[in-house]
Amino acid sequence: MITPVIMAGGTGSRLWPLSRKLFPKQFLKVATENTMIQETLLRLSGLETAQPLTICNEEHRFIVAEQLREINELGTIILEPVGRNTAPAIALAALTELNNGNDPVLLVLAADHVIENTDEFQRVVKRSAQLAEAGKLVTFGIVPSHAETGYGYIRQGKAVAGTSGFAVAEFVEKPDLDTANSYLESGDYLWNSGMFMFKASRYVEELTKFNPEIVAVCKKALAHTSTDLDFVRVDETEFTQCPDDSIDYAVMEPLCRAEGSESVVVVPLDAEWNDIGSFSAIWDLKDKDENGNVHQGDVLSHSSTNSLVIAEQKLVAIVGVDNIIVVETKDAVLVANKDNVQDVKKIVEQLKALGRTEADIHRQVYRPWGHYDSIDFGSRDQVKRITVKPGEKLSIQMHHHRAEHWIVVSGTAKVTNGDKTLLLTENQSTYIPVGVIHALENPGVLPLELIEVQSGSYLGEDDIVRFEDRYGRA
Numbered sequence: 001m002i003t004p005v006i007m008a009g010g011t012g013s014r015l016w017p018l019s020r021k022l023f024p025k026q027f028l029k030v031a032t033e034n035t036m037i038q039e040t041l042l043r044l045s046g047l048e049t050a051q052p053l054t055i056c057n058e059e060h061r062f063i064v065a066e067q068l069r070e071i072n073e074l075g076t077i078i079l080e081p082v083g084r085n086t087a088p089a090i091a092l093a094a095l096t097e098l099n100n101g102n103d104p105v106l107l108v109l110a111a112d113h114v115i116e117n118t119d120e121f122q123r124v125v126k127r128s129a130q131l132a133e134a135g136k137l138v139t140f141g142i143v144p145s146h147a148e149t150g151y152g153y154i155r156q157g158k159a160v161a162g163t164s165g166f167a168v169a170e171f172v173e174k175p176d177l178d179t180a181n182s183y184l185e186s187g188d189y190l191w192n193s194g195m196f197m198f199k200a201s202r203y204v205e206e207l208t209k210f211n212p213e214i215v216a217v218c219k220k221a222l223a224h225t226s227t228d229l230d231f232v233r234v235d236e237t238e239f240t241q242c243p244d245d246s247i248d249y250a251v252m253e254p255l256c257r258a259e260g261s262e263s264v265v266v267v268p269l270d271a272e273w274n275d276i277g278s279f280s281a282i283w284d285l286k287d288k289d290e291n292g293n294v295h296q297g298d299v300l301s302h303s304s305t306n307s308l309v310i311a312e313q314k315l316v317a318i319v320g321v322d323n324i325i326v327v328e329t330k331d332a333v334l335v336a337n338k339d340n341v342q343d344v345k346k347i348v349e350q351l352k353a354l355g356r357t358e359a360d361i362h363r364q365v366y367r368p369w370g371h372y373d374s375i376d377f378g379s380r381d382q383v384k385r386i387t388v389k390p391g392e393k394l395s396i397q398m399h400h401h402r403a404e405h406w407i408v409v410s411g412t413a414k415v416t417n418g419d420k421t422l423l424l425t426e427n428q429s430t431y432i433p434v435g436v437i438h439a440l441e442n443p444g445v446l447p448l449e450l451i452e453v454q455s456g457s458y459l460g461e462d463d464i465v466r467f468e469d470r471y472g473r474a
Contacts, residue, residue, distance in 0.1 A: 002049045002129060003104040003200075005093040008037055008056040008064055008111040009083055013345040014277055017332035018310070021360040026111035027063055030276055031285055034071070037064065037111040041073045043118045047125060050104065051075035053096065054111075055089040058233075062368040062471070065230045074230060081236035086194075087250035088242045091207055091218040092234060094200035099222065105132045106203065108196040108247075114285065116272035127164050128197050128267045136265045137206065138165065138197040139252060141190025143270035147180035150277060150342070152192035152248075154266050165265040168256045171248060190268055194275075196247065203251070206263070210254045217242040228472045278341040279325045283308040297328075306338070330363040330373070368471045369394055370447070382459045386440075388413075388448040393441035395469035402456030402463060404432040406440070411448035414441040437467065 010024030019025040026037040034042060041052060052075040056064045061079055068074045078092050090108055097104055107125065115121050128138045141154045152174055157167035171192065175183065183189035208215045217238060224235035256264045274281050286294040286308075293301055297311030304318045309326045316328050325341055327334040336344060351359035364373040369392035376383040388394070388411075396416065406415065407429040415422040415430055416439040422430060423443075432438045434456060442448035466474040 001104055002047060002107050002125070002197075003097060003102075004041065004044055004049055004052040005090060005106050005108045006037065006040060006052050006054040006111050007086060007089060007108065008054055008060065009080070009089070010112060013348040014342075015279065015282075016344055016348050017327060017329045017334055017358065017362075020358070020362055022059055023063070023362055023366070024060070024112070025276060027060075027067065030282060031114045031116070035067055036114065036276070038067055038071050038073075040109055040111050040113065041068070042071060043115060043121060044107075047122055049107070053078065053093045055080060055093060057083065061231055063366055066366075066368070076232060077230055078232045078234065080239065081234065082240055084239070084242045084244045086247045087207065087211065087245045088214050088218055088239075090196075090203060090247055091214055092222065094203045095215075095218055095222055096232075097200045098204065103199055103201045105129055106196075106198060106200055110194050110275070112276060113193075113195075114272075114274045114276055116274075118271075120271040121269065124164070124267055124269050124271070125197070131160070131163055131165055131265050131267070132197045132199055132202075135199065135202055135263070136160075136165070137202060137252065137255065137263055138265050138267055139168070140193045140195040140197075140269045141266040142193045142273045143268050144184055144189065144191050147177060147184045148191065149174060149177055149180050151275075153180075153183055153189045154192050156188050156190065156266060156268075160262075160265055163265075163267075165267045167262045168252075168264040168266050171253050171256060190266060191273075192248070193269065193273060195269075196252075206251050206255050211243065211245065211250045214243055214245065214250060278344070279308055279327065279336070280338050280341050283325075283338065308338070332358050367394075368392070372452075377459070380455060380457065380459075382454040384452040384454070385409075386448075386450050386452050388440065388442040388450075390442055390445050390447065393470060394439060395464075395466040395471075395474060396437060396439040397464050397466045398435060398437045399456070399463050400435065400465070401458035402454045403434050404438075405453040405455075406430050406432070407451045407453075409449040409451060411442060411446050411450075412444040413448055413450060414443045415439070416441075 008026055012019035012021050012024035015025045018028055027035050029035050054077045058079050058081055131138050153172040155169040157169035159166050221234040221239040226233045252264055255261055283294050288294055292306040294308045298315045299309045299311050300317040303320045305322045307324045309316055311328045313330050314328055323338045325336045325338055348359050364371055370388045373385045375385055408424045408426055410426055413424040415424055417430055418436045468474055
């Protein structure tokens, strides 16, 4: 039985403004009507797999749980209190299985890749499981379609008898264009996909050999876990001490260099893989019109070619342009030359340096109970459109600096307002004074939508005192 390990971290910088720090690209619907993390698990359908182990950031936990619950693939979600790269994250998953008395084959997958040929992907996974069962540490090498300078490469060594794998001769850093062309011409090099397969015990064994501190810290962090709803929290104090290292640097490369080692095996994968590392990758992926354009949303075009335009809210029109990217969201617009989209992260760096919230969050913010959209704000007022899912409830809370007016647009609201409990329906409203304990609940079977008008001397999200919360935030 294969246990999928889903790596669901990310900073949201390469596809800004669609993705943000608190809503990175794995939560976007890029290729299909499902999000990328959902597609990562759905493409395993038909394989014999156990429930997944998902590793994610504390700040992403509710989005991960909701998206996995939508496809009935919730499994165990391990929360990293801080990011420490892939080697410690995979160690948490492997040690969790071993602590439970299991030693499965782990299939380690990034949550933000697109693989269009699912049948070929599954065929390669099935063959690779045999290598993993035999004690090999397997990595998947993508058969290159062009000379790419944005990926690391793997040089194939001699074939492993009776299998489709090859011993890894070496891992190679991202090359310049001339070197990438030589790799492509040689036929000996594959793109490093960042996907792996091995038994839990073998990974821990080799990680202990080359980076024992990572294993020691992860064991201590797992010795003091706590369970919170669907989540397993590891000890923050211990895990913060963990070295920051990738699986490539911590295990695969040193093991590959070990004299006489044939433990690291690369299996070629030719399954229309794409890591969606830029907006150019989205343009490559999508069907184009007769002028080579990709339009998503309300878009008009005249005398324009080879461009990607994504419009989320407004009409976007382009005239007489070529080879550009235009992305419009509720709170930001990006215009870039398609050849320079790798530098979008430089804009994110500027936003962070300026302390601007657009680097971290969208105007629409997701919560475990639903979401809110900050549609207008001034120096002493803010207007939000709030959507509460059926059966969900916001925390029992109060504010020191702001009052709130709630107007129900649709659905039914059960409101706690001081010592009163109210049922409000469409077009009805209530007023929450400063300092009054209150709560909002949707007792119905349809989404509750309301407009919230805040007014006061301070409107920050940190002016919330929670007394009781079903999501563990009190």
